[in-house]
Amino acid sequence: METKKVWFVTGASKGLGFELVKKLLLEGFRVAATSRTAESLVASFGKASENFLPLEMNIAENDNVKWAVSRTVEHFGNVDVIVNNAGYGQIGTLEELTDEEARANFDVNVFGSLNVIRNAMPYLREQKSGNIFNISSIGGYAGNFPGWGIYCSTKFAVAGFTEALAEEAKAFGIHATVVYPGYFRTDFLSKESAKTPAHTIEAYESARNSEQAHLNDINGSQPNDPVKAAEALVELSRAQQPPVHFLLGIETHEFLNNKIEALTKDAENWKSLTESTAI
Template sequence: METKKVWFVTGASKGLGLTLVKELLANNYRVAATSRTQKSLIEAIGRNENFLPIEMDITSNNDVAKAIEATVSHFGQLDVVVNNAGYGQIGTLEELSDEEVKKNFDVNVFGSLNVIRNAAKHLRNQRFGHIFNIASIGGYLGNFPGFGIYCSTKFAVAGFTEALAEEMKPFGVHTTLVYPGYFRTDFLSKDSAQTPKNPIAAYTSARESEAAHLNQINGNQPNDPQKAAEVLIKITQEENPPVHLFLGKDAYDLVYSKIDLITKETEQWKSYTLFTAF
């Protein structure tokens, strides 16, 4: 009988992470899941012999190291890592404080790096495994007023994931950068998305975008997180999984809108681009 892979999923008490953990357990995978409190994981998922709920502060490298070691000690191995923990910070570049910006980077960027730093040695030594870094379509294009900082955190995730894919390839470890579009989770709920502490009324386009996301888009997202979870599991079964994975028709359409824009601007200003050569 096949021994099911061990998954390590961060940010698992709600949203896509919670849906993924439930789908994994339903398919008899072994899962270590983390959140800020163990209680929230048990309340959301329950108890299962294949489930290890771990309380973890993702911004603490020491905490993350202990969680990874607890997973390996409990299950005897580590096969798939999903860097899913993160939150949306709304606000223009001017109105967000240094503290608000750093907090978003601490969770969305440095938190994922903590997980990678501590998980990579296990995957590298066993010479197999898979790392999923969950970015956002906002990590591919950032032209959303009021979401510049959040998008910049996801652009950072995209950048280091592309490098990670090359670094881990010689060890037989796959790396996939996931760009989800809008999925019907609680990501945009008032308990999850953070708004600026000191908004500036003059930024009307940012306020309109904020209101649209919190009031119209929230609860009406076009994509199903259950299907996203199924896709991630299927990707681990592929012999040559992608480095870049866009999820959702909205994400698909936005990819080509940026490709078209970049192509147009590159050709429009080609003379200046080429002028700089010796």
């Protein structure tokens, strides 16, 4: 039955991942949920059962991810829908953030998702079906947020490899979608979740203003409901031809239109120089 599909959801202990797992279990899906600590998952959703499998997983460790995916298939018999949701926000200008801070964000937001895809694809290819939802951000489409360059670049990477994956996987009946959430009322912008730079540079006034606006003003007043986001993902999973790109949340179309306008303006203004290279 359709409701018995097996979902593999990363970053399931809070935010969108939490609401998605909750929704899936209520609708009768089978769910493998991962987090850095299994205790939080057990406390929220219960112990392992025929419908639920809590998994403690370090998404940055390929061997650990491989174990978690194989454990899912062993427990349920197969896996159908992958949701790469685990990630965190790293605030800081490109100059401020250390190499270690930048690489850590990429390890989780980019290479973590690649670890999941690499280890899930053999099962999906064999059964010739499946959905992969890679959760990017509206900051993975428009990067003009001062102090969010590294985070946005990780989410741009998610969009880029999802476009390629959609082409690579379609021959096997597998659909890949990059999801661009806008501002959702989760704890993503809380001081416990979003990381700030270890060392700041006073000269970056715009970055500090953006940082404070996100942590103090936008946090707690986001206009979108994560429960409704979970419902949207479930609906997408039922589509015969889900989109490769999916904007999620009100206000996201404003970012879409603003970037199209900016790109078009630059392209037109510099068209003569662009085409000056012809032989």
